[in-house]
Amino acid sequence: MLTILFDGIAYGMVLFVLACGLAVTLGLMNFVNLAHGAFAMAGGYVTAVLMNRYGVPFLATLPLAFIVPAIMGLVLERSLYRQLYARSHLDQVLFSIGLVFMAVAAVDYAMGSQQQLIQLPSWLQGRVEVLGIQVGLYRSFIIAICGVLVVALQLILSRTRFGIRLRAAVDDPRVARGLGINVSMIFAATFAVGSGLAGLGGALGAEILGLDPTFPLKFMIYFLIVVTVGGTTSITGPFLASLILGIADVAGKYYVPSLGAFVIYTLMIVVLILRPQGLFARAR
Amino acid sequence: MAAALETRGLVKRFGGLVATDNVTFRLEQGARHALIGPNGAGKTTLINLLTGVLAPTSGQIFLDGVDVTQMPPERRVQRGLARTFQINQLFPAMTPLETIGLAVSERMGGGRDWWRVTGSKREIVDEIVEIAQRFRLTDVLDERTSNLAYGKQRLLEIAVAFACRPRVLLLDEPAAGVPEAERHELLATVAALPRDVSVLLIEHDMDLVFSFADRISVLVNGALFAEGTIEEVSTDPRVRAVYLGENVDE
Amino acid sequence: MHADPIAKSAPPPSTADLVRRSLVRKGRWGVAEIGFWAVAAATLFFLPERHLILNEIAIIGLFALSLDLILGYAGIVSLGHAAFFGFGAYTAGILAKHGFADPLLGLGAAALAAALLGFVTSFLVLRGTDLTKLMVTLGVALLLGEIANQASWLTGGADGLQGISMGPVLGLFEFDIFGTTAYAYSLTVSFLLFILARRIVVSPFGLSLRSIRDNPLRARAVGIPVSRRLVAVYTLAAAYAGVAGALLAQTTQFVSLDVLAFHRSADIMLVLVIGGAGYLYGGLLGAIGFKVLQDILSGWTPQYWQFWIGLILVVIVLVGRERLTDKVGALWPRSRTRPAGQAQVLPATPAREV
Numbered sequence: 042m043l044t045i046l047f048d049g050i051a052y053g054m055v056l057f058v059l060a061c062g063l064a065v066t067l068g069l070m071n072f073v074n075l076a077h078g079a080f081a082m083a084g085g086y087v088t089a090v091l092m093n094r095y096g097v098p099f100l101a102t103l104p105l106a107f108i109v110p111a112i113m114g115l116v117l118e119r120s121l122y123r124q125l126y127a128r129s130h131l132d133q134v135l136f137s138i139g140l141v142f143m144a145v146a147a148v149d150y151a152m153g154s155q156q157q158l159i160q161l162p163s164w165l166q167g168r169v170e171v172l173g174i175q176v177g178l179y180r181s182f183i184i185a186i187c188g189v190l191v192v193a194l195q196l197i198l199s200r201t202r203f204g205i206r207l208r209a210a211v212d213d214p215r216v217a218r219g220l221g222i223n224v225s226m227i228f229a230a231t232f233a234v235g236s237g238l239a240g241l242g243g244a245l246g247a248e249i250l251g252l253d254p255t256f257p258l259k260f261m262i263y264f265l266i267v268v269t270v271g272g273t274t275s276i277t278g279p280f281l282a283s284l285i286l287g288i289a290d291v292a293g294k295y296y297v298p299s300l301g302a303f304v305i306y307t308l309m310i311v312v313l314i315l316r317p318q319g320l321f322a323r324a325r
Numbered sequence: 326m327a328a329a330l331e332t333r334g335l336v337k338r339f340g341g342l343v344a345t346d347n348v349t350f351r352l353e354q355g356a357r358h359a360l361i362g363p364n365g366a367g368k369t370t371l372i373n374l375l376t377g378v379l380a381p382t383s384g385q386i387f388l389d390g391v392d393v394t395q396m397p398p399e400r401r402v403q404r405g406l407a408r409t410f411q412i413n414q415l416f417p418a419m420t421p422l423e424t425i426g427l428a429v430s431e432r433m434g435g436g437r438d439w440w441r442v443t444g445s446k447r448e449i450v451d452e453i454v455e456i457a458q459r460f461r462l463t464d465v466l467d468e469r470t471s472n473l474a475y476g477k478q479r480l481l482e483i484a485v486a487f488a489c490r491p492r493v494l495l496l497d498e499p500a501a502g503v504p505e506a507e508r509h510e511l512l513a514t515v516a517a518l519p520r521d522v523s524v525l526l527i528e529h530d531m532d533l534v535f536s537f538a539d540r541i542s543v544l545v546n547g548a549l550f551a552e553g554t555i556e557e558v559s560t561d562p563r564v565r566a567v568y569l570g571e572n573v574d575e
Numbered sequence: 576m577h578a579d580p581i582a583k584s585a586p587p588p589s590t591a592d593l594v595r596r597s598l599v600r601k602g603r604w605g606v607a608e609i610g611f612w613a614v615a616a617a618t619l620f621f622l623p624e625r626h627l628i629l630n631e632i633a634i635i636g637l638f639a640l641s642l643d644l645i646l647g648y649a650g651i652v653s654l655g656h657a658a659f660f661g662f663g664a665y666t667a668g669i670l671a672k673h674g675f676a677d678p679l680l681g682l683g684a685a686a687l688a689a690a691l692l693g694f695v696t697s698f699l700v701l702r703g704t705d706l707t708k709l710m711v712t713l714g715v716a717l718l719l720g721e722i723a724n725q726a727s728w729l730t731g732g733a734d735g736l737q738g739i740s741m742g743p744v745l746g747l748f749e750f751d752i753f754g755t756t757a758y759a760y761s762l763t764v765s766f767l768l769f770i771l772a773r774r775i776v777v778s779p780f781g782l783s784l785r786s787i788r789d790n791p792l793r794a795r796a797v798g799i800p801v802s803r804r805l806v807a808v809y810t811l812a813a814a815y816a817g818v819a820g821a822l823l824a825q826t827t828q829f830v831s832l833d834v835l836a837f838h839r840s841a842d843i844m845l846v847l848v849i850g851g852a853g854y855l856y857g858g859l860l861g862a863i864g865f866k867v868l869q870d871i872l873s874g875w876t877p878q879y880w881q882f883w884i885g886l887i888l889v890v891i892v893l894v895g896r897e898r899l900t901d902k903v904g905a906l907w908p909r910s911r912t913r914p915a916g917q918a919q920v921l922p923a924t925p926a927r928e929v
Contacts, residue, residue, distance in 0.1 A: 073706060124893065130705040131652045132892050135848055138841050139888025146882030258837065262717060269710050299725055306718040310699065313711055317703030376796070402798030414796065416789035419782075422597055427786050428797040430779040442602035443779045450595045463590055467597055489797055 043174045045295050051180035052249060053287025054187035057280050059242035060267040062235020064279040067268055068211055070228060073130050075137040077239055077264055078257030079144035080110040084240020085252040089157040099162050106244035107237040114236025118229050141257045149254040157252040183245055194276060207231060266309050272319025327390030329354045329523035330493045335384035337370055344370040346548035352525050359526045359534040362544035368527050372495055376408050377401050407491035409482045411498045417471035421462050421481050425453050428488035460484040460514055476507025496526045500533055601777045619759055626754035632862045633761040634822045639846040639858025640772060641815030647852030648776060649808045650788030651700060654709045654840055655716030656816060659689040661835035663817025668736045668830040676742035678825050685821030686814045693813020697806045720835035735831035757826035768815060773855060784808055848891055
């Protein structure tokens with residue numbers, strides 16, 4: 042029981058790291074970026090390729106799994122995404138679905154359609170017993186890393202100059218611009234960091250979520266659930282939503298496998314009907 | 326005789342902010358009534374309460390003696406309460422002809438009609454023509470609304486509301502932003518509105534208020550501050566102090 | 576120079592006549608339209624070896640037409656329109672499998688079932704922002720997909736629904752292996768439903784839908800019961816999609832989970848975007864374009880044609896959908912409002928609640 046809870050938390054943490062960038066893009070730009078998962082996939086593949094082809098150790102690949110998608114995000118934001126901020130949601134949806142399709146096909150072409158296996162270093166394998174609970178080492182590692190990331194993000198957002206500017210821009214871009222904040226640069230930087238985090242999440246989660254070319258499509262709904270259910274006004278909302286989703290999904294698959302994803306989708310629809318602004322957002 | 330539009334003890338609070346403060350107000354049948362007040366006085370909130378876009382915290386609204394407080398906006402329109410918007414709210418991709426035709430056929434209960442072509446009924450066509458002529462839109466009926474000159478768009482804004490055959494018409498700054506050259510045409514059509522339509526004019530422009538209205542209400546901080554004939558209000562020292570002062574002394 | 580002496584001698588038409596003519600003109604069929612359907616009918620006789628793919632085109636066209644009703648006319652963005660398509664397909668397929676082999680019966684049942692589902696789910700779509708609408712429509716489709724996957728006793732699950740055998744259409748026309756009956760059947764059904772849709776969009780009801788799409792705030796202010804109209808059109812579009820799904824099930828005699836998949840909803844959006852939304856022919860032309868593209872691209876790079884589809888989407892959006900559809904619209908003068916000179920005098924209407 043507690044093991045399931047533990048696994049669920051690890052799963053939820055990964056989901057949060059994957060989705061928090063999307064929460065910011067959506068909240069900040071009101072931009073519906075369905076291609077967010079493509080950046081996550083990029084991170085996963087960076088790690089997989091470096092490890093399996095070049096024998097780079099797992100830990101050493103993680104910074105690159107962040108940096109490569111971040112650079113991709115930055116380039117795409119400056120070149121393409123930026124032009125679509127003012128467009129209708131329909132345009133944004135079409136555009137980002139297009140990107141997803143391209144990413145899926147391109148990765149399939151370059152890497153093949155099979156699952157990518159990541160050989161974890163031996164010190165991360167296996168389980169230990171802590172206080173009578175079977176705890177996976179890798180899951181603990183994930184919780185630790187993601188926990189540090191969550192705290193760091195929260196600190197950056199609440200304490201640093203950048204965080205304050207970002208929150209100002211989220212609250213009201215026009216006023217922020219009036220205060221001399223370079224909103225466009227903040228968008229670009231945030232987009233890049235969000236993509237980078239997604240990539241890191243993809244790398245960390247490859248072992249748990251699996252990694253193949255359809256990754257962005259398979260998990261799109263999960264990211265969107267995290268963001269819509271959690272709301273986009275804070276990072277606590279998506280964080281709690283990720284944990285709930287992670288635990289519910291793991292528990293659901295364990296106890297009632299026949300219902301599968303049924304529970305999750307139903308929950309999401311119910312939440313969205315009752316609280317269209319998200320579970321943890323202040324209602325407007 | 327019941328007032329055309331009446332509010333009793335109308336209150337709207339947003340959290341701690343009182344946007345509408347116990348407003349009790351009568352718009353008489355056939356009135357030409359102006360509602361003025363400085364920015365932030367709560368004029369927009371009051372309109373939204375009257376039209377049903379917002380629900381009041383407390384108080385009641387009567388339309389021709391009928392309590393409409395709980396009625397959704399579209400039902401109030403069907404009962405004869407129409408409004409224009411301070412910022413144009415038109416259908417950019419439709420023509421004025423379609424826009425007016427929409428309002429007319431909707432009023433005649435045609436909105437549920439999904440089989441006949443719009444305009445196949447004689448009385449609808451006649452009424453479109455009448456409205457188009459009244460608001461001087463006959464030349465531009467087939468243009469795309471987004472391509473019309475601003476003054477024409479402003480006229481269309483009133484024409485759509487008028488096409489709902491209202492007994493009460495709320496005009497929200499009808500002349501706002503209209504260039505001088507097109508202004509005369511607009512004011513003439515407003516002045517020529519039939520007398521059986523009661524009009525509440527929300528306006529900043531004192532020239533327009535004085536030329537159009539016979540009664541004035543002044544709204545300050547969400548509450549009715551003063552009310553009376555033009556004469557009474559414009560000589561009221563309190564009103565001059567808080568509001569008219571800067572305009573009159575110009 | 577009097578090029579047209581008759582016009583000069585006749586009394587000038589009154590404004591009322593002009594108004595009536597201008598309004599009623601939209602209801603009339605243009606030459607290009609009649610031509611389009613004439614060509615479609617001709618393919619029944621002249622392209623016998625292509626009837627299987629033409630059948631698919633007719634079905635996709637009908638499906639896209641149903642999306643056009645809610646997206647192009649009422650402005651509802653849906654990421655889960657396949658829910659209704661799939662629901663109709665399974666309804667028709669399951670009926671046929673259990674001995675109700677009459678195609679029209681299955682079609683009617685599928686339309687009813689999908690309409691019912693549309694009616695119920697429409698209330699979910701009325702609330703919230705574009706994003707919540709996207710999520711809810713997507714969620715409903717995924718939910719149905721999950722149910723179809725789990726209820727394998729009814730749907731055949733991942734193996735698909737097999738063993739469908741259809742009776743002859745109207746008791747007269749047996750389905751043949753060349754797809755000729757199938758195509759004739761799908762084309763006729765699509766045509767009839769098209770005529771209905773075309774009537775609807777030029778009616779006052781259709782006009783009120785366009786007004787809601789353009790500016791819901793103002794639509795409400797002219798007395799239009801916005802929610803009720805949206806429920807009505809969503810239900811109608813669901814029924815259309817259900818019929819399209821039923822046609823697929825009946826003419827291919829097979830239903831798989833694929834009918835409810837996300838890529839169905841995405842593909843149909845692409846179809847509509849290729850053809851252009853908001854003038855009814857977009858779905859049909861888009862279906863042709865989509866199939867032709869699919870044919871060429873998958874011949875070229877069989878596995879990776881999705882890449883090119885994605886690229887097309889991206890390019891279409893970057894170039895601007897409006898500009899593309901306006902070009903098509905210019906070739907189709909009667910069915911669209913002319914976008915003469917793009918002087919945007921209107922401020923970008925903030926159609927939010929005041």
